Amino acid sequence: MPQDAIDRIVLQWNRERPDLNVAATQVLQRVTRLYLLQSSSFAELFARFDLTFGEYEVLAALVRSGAPYRMKPGELVGALVLSSGAMTNRIDRVEAAGLVQRLPDPDDRRGTLVALTVRGRQVVDEALPAHLENEERLLGALSEGERQELADLLRKLLLSAPFEALEPLRPKPNAGPAPRTATSRSRRR
Numbered sequence: 001m002p003q004d005a006i007d008r009i010v011l012q013w014n015r016e017r018p019d020l021n022v023a024a025t026q027v028l029q030r031v032t033r034l035y036l037l038q039s040s041s042f043a044e045l046f047a048r049f050d051l052t053f054g055e056y057e058v059l060a061a062l063v064r065s066g067a068p069y070r071m072k073p074g075e076l077v078g079a080l081v082l083s084s085g086a087m088t089n090r091i092d093r094v095e096a097a098g099l100v101q102r103l104p105d106p107d108d109r110r111g112t113l114v115a116l117t118v119r120g121r122q123v124v125d126e127a128l129p130a131h132l133e134n135e136e137r138l139l140g141a142l143s144e145g146e147r148q149e150l151a152d153l154l155r156k157l158l159l160s161a162p163f164e165a166l167e168p169l170r171p172k173p174n175a176g177p178a179p180r181t182a183t184s185r186s187r188r189r
Contacts, residue, residue, distance in 0.1 A: 006030050038138060045134050049127045050097070054080075056131070058090050059099055059124045062116040069116035072105065076114060081167075099123055 006029045013022040042053040049056070061079045062069045071079070077087045091114055094100045099120035105111035116124075139147055157163055 004030075006033060041134060041138060042131075045130060046127065048130070049123055051123065051127065052093075054090050055094050055097075055099075056124070056127060058087075058094055058114075059116065059120050060128070062100065062114065063121065063124050069121065070103065070113040072111060073114060094120065 006026060009029060010022055010025055013020065013025065039053065046053050046056050051059075057080050058076060061076055062071060065071050065075075073084070073087055073091065076082075076091070077084055080087065082090070091100065091102070095102060099117055100114050101117055103113045103115050105113050142150065
């Protein structure tokens, strides 16, 4: 079987630190490398639609939410696994492009909803077929059975305790109030 870049990394570690088990590197570094290469491919594809992949993700999440294609910013944060600050920046960019608009939340006087515009829906409808075709191209080396097996294995990992614990919106067990620091105490004075 031909060697990839990760095989070379593992061989180097085995040579330099034969006392360590670097077997997990073979999986996780390949996942990382695939992500980086896939990201490059996605960036090139979405540039044709004057979008970043992150901006497309916001629009696609709104479409997947169903009519009337509106979500609270916090729901988008959960759907895309981003910080609220990063989400605000993405929403600002797609709003400036006229692809979404912020509306008052009728259920929360202080809240807002992010709503897909007609133009935003058109952009998703144009980009989605090209995106799916690109994903098919990227997975072309795998048979349908291999794809399903890989998807099942990756799902198993995502649902495992170590990865579940890393989910940003997952409540932490026994998470009480944040400890007070000298800075937080001085602000109260």
